[in-house]
Amino acid sequence: MENLNNIVGILNSFVRDWILVLFLSSIGIYFTFKTRFVQFRKFKTAFIEAFGGMFRQNDEGISPVKALSVAIAGQVGTGNIAGVATCIVTGGPGSIFWMG
Numbered sequence: 001m002e003n004l005n006n007i008v009g010i011l012n013s014f015v016r017d018w019i020l021v022l023f024l025s026s027i028g029i030y031f032t033f034k035t036r037f038v039q040f041r042k043f044k045t046a047f048i049e050a051f052g053g054m055f056r057q058n059d060e061g062i063s064p065v066k067a068l069s070v071a072i073a074g075q076v077g078t079g080n081i082a083g084v085a086t087c088i089v090t091g092g093p094g095s096i097f098w099m100g
Contacts, residue, residue, distance in 0.1 A: 032039070050065060062070075087095045 084096070084099070087099055091098075
């Protein structure tokens with residue numbers, strides 16, 4: 001079993017350190033050229049669309065930034081509550097001391 005663990009560890013480090021980095025970098029470069037550097041050309045437009053009307057009140061509903069903020073807050077809050085509950089179940093009440 002230890003030999004299998006060593007083989008899997010070696011394969012994992014090879015794939016994670018070389019193949020994945022080269023693959024993701026090459027795909028990123030490919031799409032950068034394919035879209036003619038859209039992430040740089042349209043940065044100002046994307047910034048204005050995301051944050052331009054953040055503080056403006058309107059009757060159409062909430063802005064995309066506010067919707068994103070609420071969604072992230074819901075996920076983080078749920079994760080914090082579930083994390084504390086999991087900590088207490090697995091480590092006992094004393095484990096709360098080590099979370100700080």
